[in-house]
């Protein structure tokens with residue numbers, strides 16, 4: 762059976778951070794994006810895999826930043842959205858409804 766599946770990356774959170782000055786331009790405006798890889802089947806997200814990845818970039822000059830405390834904070838606080846389990850939830854619902862139909866017939 763032909764099966765399209767693989768890995769994709771979703772952006773699960775976007776935020777701005779104003780407590781840290783960019784060393785390059787001295788601006789307090791950082792852009793924070795949190796990514797999570799997920800496994801997809803026919804391009805439907807099935808379940809998340811791997812770790813969250815936090816990318817920080819200066820909004821003013823575009824310089825990438827590595828601020829460990831901020832990255833850790835966002836790794837902890839950004840929750841994986843439930844739609845990354847979309848196909849798995851659909852599959853479970855399908856199985857449950859089949860079972861229910863089987864028992865009520």
Ligand SMILES: [Zn+2]
Pocket residue numbers: 783784785786787788819820821822823824
């Ligand atoms: Zn900057």
